[in-house]
Amino acid sequence: xxxxxxxxxxxxxxxxxxxxxxxxxxxxxxxxxxxxxxxxxxxxxxxxxxxxxxxxxxxxxxxxxxxxxxxxxxxxxxxxxxxxxxxxxxxxxxxxxxxxxxxxxxxxxxxxxxxxxxxxxxxxxxxxxxxxxxxxxxxxxxxxxxxxxxxxxxxxxxxxxxxxxxxxxxxxxxxxxxxxxxxxxxxxxxxxxxxxxxxxxxxx
Amino acid sequence: xxxxxxxxxxxxxxxxxxxxxxxxxxxxxxxxxxxxxxxxxxxxxxxxxxxxxxxxxxxxxxxxxxxxxxxxxxxxxxxxxxxxxxxxxxxxxxxxxxxxxxxxxxxxxxxxxxxxxxxxxxxxxxxxxxxxxxxxxxxxxxxxxxxxxxxxxxxxxxxxxxxxxxxxxxxxxxxxxxxxxxxxxxxxxxxxxxxxxxxxxxxx
DNA sequence: GCTGTACTTGAGTGATTGTTCAATATAGAG
DNA sequence: CTCTATATTGAACAATCACTCAAGTACAGC
Numbered sequence: 001x002x003x004x005x006x007x008x009x010x011x012x013x014x015x016x017x018x019x020x021x022x023x024x025x026x027x028x029x030x031x032x033x034x035x036x037x038x039x040x041x042x043x044x045x046x047x048x049x050x051x052x053x054x055x056x057x058x059x060x061x062x063x064x065x066x067x068x069x070x071x072x073x074x075x076x077x078x079x080x081x082x083x084x085x086x087x088x089x090x091x092x093x094x095x096x097x098x099x100x101x102x103x104x105x106x107x108x109x110x111x112x113x114x115x116x117x118x119x120x121x122x123x124x125x126x127x128x129x130x131x132x133x134x135x136x137x138x139x140x141x142x143x144x145x146x147x148x149x150x151x152x153x154x155x156x157x158x159x160x161x162x163x164x165x166x167x168x169x170x171x172x173x174x175x176x177x178x179x180x181x182x183x184x185x186x187x188x189x190x191x192x193x194x195x196x197x198x199x200x201x202x203x204x
Numbered sequence: 205x206x207x208x209x210x211x212x213x214x215x216x217x218x219x220x221x222x223x224x225x226x227x228x229x230x231x232x233x234x235x236x237x238x239x240x241x242x243x244x245x246x247x248x249x250x251x252x253x254x255x256x257x258x259x260x261x262x263x264x265x266x267x268x269x270x271x272x273x274x275x276x277x278x279x280x281x282x283x284x285x286x287x288x289x290x291x292x293x294x295x296x297x298x299x300x301x302x303x304x305x306x307x308x309x310x311x312x313x314x315x316x317x318x319x320x321x322x323x324x325x326x327x328x329x330x331x332x333x334x335x336x337x338x339x340x341x342x343x344x345x346x347x348x349x350x351x352x353x354x355x356x357x358x359x360x361x362x363x364x365x366x367x368x369x370x371x372x373x374x375x376x377x378x379x380x381x382x383x384x385x386x387x388x389x390x391x392x393x394x395x396x397x398x399x400x401x402x403x404x405x406x407x408x
Numbered sequence: 409g410c411t412g413t414a415c416t417t418g419a420g421t422g423a424t425t426g427t428t429c430a431a432t433a434t435a436g437a438g
Numbered sequence: 439c440t441c442t443a444t445a446t447t448g449a450a451c452a453a454t455c456a457c458t459c460a461a462g463t464a465c466a467g468c
Contacts, residue, residue, distance in 0.1 A: 002444035003434045024316055026230035030426060040447050041427070047445095051426065101315075108315045110377050111307050112228055125378050159375065159384065160391050167371025171363065173314050174329050180363065187364050191395065206414035207464045234456055244417050245457065251415095255456065410468085417462070425454065432447070438440085 009047065010061075012037045016048075017058040022100035024112050025055050025120065055109075056123050062105045063127040070134065080142040081196055084135070084161065085189040091168055092185025095178035102172035102181075104165070106131075128162070135161045142195075149197050157195070164188050213251065214265075216241045220252075221262040226304035228316050229259050229324065259313075260327050266309045267331040274338065284346040285400055288339070288365065289393040295372055296389030299382035306376035306385075308369070310335075332366070339365045346399075353401050361399070368392050 015036045019028050030041060030051060037044065048054035073090060077083035094102045101108065109124040136158030142148040148157075168188060172181045219240045223232050234245060234255060241248065252258035277294060281287035298306045305312065313328040340362030346352040352361075372392060376385045 002436070002442075003446080004436085005445065007445095023318055024230075026228075027316075027318060027320070029424080031424085042429075042448075043446055045427070103315050107374050111305075111312045111374065112231075112316050114227055114231060116231070128378060156387055156391055159388055163371035163375040163388055163392075164368070165371070166374040167367035167369070170311050170315065170370040170374060171367040174332060183360055184363055184367055187360055188367075206412080206466070207416080208466085209415065211415095233454080235454085246418075246459075247416055249457065411466105412468105413464100413466090415463080415465095417460105419459100419461105421456105421458070423455080423457105425452100427453105428451075429449100430447105431449105432445100434445080435443090437442085 007037070007039060007043070007047070012039065012047065013054075013057055013061050016054050017061050017105075018100050020055055020058045021062065021105040021108075024108055025117065026112065052117065052120055056120050059106060059109060059120070059123055059127060063130070066104075067131065067134065070131075074138065079147060080138040080145070081147050081193060084138055085192050088165070088168070088185050088189040088192060090185075091165065091172075092182040092189075093178075094169065094172045095176075095181050103169045107166050107170065132158055132162045135159075147196060149195070152195065161192070211241070211243060211247070211251070216243065216251065217258075217261055217265050220258050221265050221309075222304050224259055224262045225266065225309040225312075228312055229321065230316065256321065256324055260324050263310060263313060263324070263327055263331060267334070270308075271335065271338065274335075278342065283351060284342040284349070285351050285397060288342055289396050292369070292372070292389050292393040292396060294389075295369065295376075296386040296393075297382075298373065298376045299380075299385050307373045311370050311374065336362055336366045339363075351401060352399055356399065365396070 016033060019032055019036050023032070030044070033044060033051070033054070034040060039047075044054070048057060070087060073087045074080070074083035077086055106124045106128050109120065110128065113121040113124065136154050139148060139152075139154035139157045139161075143150060143152070143154055148154075168181070168184055171184060220237060223236055223240050227236070234248070237248060237255070237258070238244060243251075248258070252261060274291060277291045278284070278287035281290055310328045310332050313324065314332065317325040317328065319325075340358050343352060343356075343358035343361045343365075347354060347356070347358055352358075372385070372388055375388060
């Protein structure tokens with residue numbers, strides 16, 4: 001009935017994500033995107049509407065994949081606190097993998113964007129709020145199985161953890177050794193594990 | 205002997221700093237700067253060389269003023285640990301003051317800039333390294349007066365604190381209540397104070 | 409009041425920005 | 439094959455980008 005598409009949407013989105021994650025919104029030009037996606041402007045606009053739209057879809061993909069990896073880590077540990085600590089230790093390896101950036105793309109966007117890109121800024125803020133909810137949910141679970149002192153506030157702990165992750169990843173964006181990042185992540189993980197109520201057996 | 209300058213250099217720099225801190229490097233155009241400094245392009249280039257140069261000088265000013273405020277807080281407390289905790293609590297008020305941004309300008313730059321702005325990126329990284337040194341120095345001092353367990357590593361503690369500050373300020377860039385930021389800063393301050401060796405009297 | 413010097417101006421530079429759209433190409437249906 | 443529907447192209451667009459420089463301006467010293 002019509003001409004078939006030669007570009008896979010998810011594939012194009014992944015390439016755009018890599019570019020945006022590395023260079024940020026403003027420093028990524030449409031020329032860059034044309035090259036990375038191997039598409040001409042018309043095709044890009046027909047598929048994604050605008051640079052801003054493509055950027056927002058990239059952030060959504062980033063958050064979806066990041067959350068999936070987070071959940072995968074959690075599932076490997078029956079204990080919520082142990083899962084969160086393992087997630088932190090995993091971030092210690094940020095300098096070992098080859099990534100577009102060590103920093104979180106959502107945080108980069110939150111700091112880079114302003115009023116002029118309000119919609120994209122909102123999206124970044126909302127996606128981060130979703131991640132915060134997941135953190136809080138895990139502290140809640142830890143409390144329900146008696147792993148965490150009932151006097152502690154899961155909401156505050158969740159926000160604290162998000163701030164720690166933001167800080168760890170921003171710090172890793174500096175030109176520091178992999179060992180330094182590993183040590184920092186380890187210290188954060190230890191602090192988190194110190195929350196474990198005395199007498200609770202580690203069931204890893 | 206010649207025509208007098210009508211613009212104060214420090215004053216112009218302060219205005220540029222406010223703009224860059226709020227909007228970031230890429231989103232700040234020369235038009236914006238012309239308006240904020242009330243200077244025409246020729247004057248700006250005669251005085252600061254380039255947009256990149258002006259940006260780097262702005263970062264230097266930012267770091268100098270920020271460090272001065274940090275030292276002022278420290279001087280109000282005879283105990284190093286108490287001083288650092290007070291600094292964290294002060295950051296809890298980020299949402300109360302009217303600032304160009306809640307996030308640290310150096311972190312914003314570290315995350316926004318890339319290879320194309322290598323010199324400015326380096327400057328941001330170096331200035332952050334300088335701040336890290338100050339943190340480490342305070343933990344060192346705490347250790348020397350016996351306020352801090354001698355088995356703890358001041359370098360790791362200093363880096364951890366910098367990551368916490370980065371995280372706190374990035375978190376505060378989200379659309380959260382002032383109370384939420386205060387609570388987060390309080391939790392971080394409490395963790396820091398918990399490092400105080402048992403038996404050491406608080407001399408605040 | 410004149411002169412020399414340094415500061416300031418602003419129109420203009422070429423390059424690059426995100427975006428549009430008429431033309432073209434290509435697949436499947438008949 | 440022809441026809442139709444849709445994917446794709448890429449030249450062209452106006453706007454904006456960082457930046458330059460010749461001309462104009464105003465002050466200090468004489």
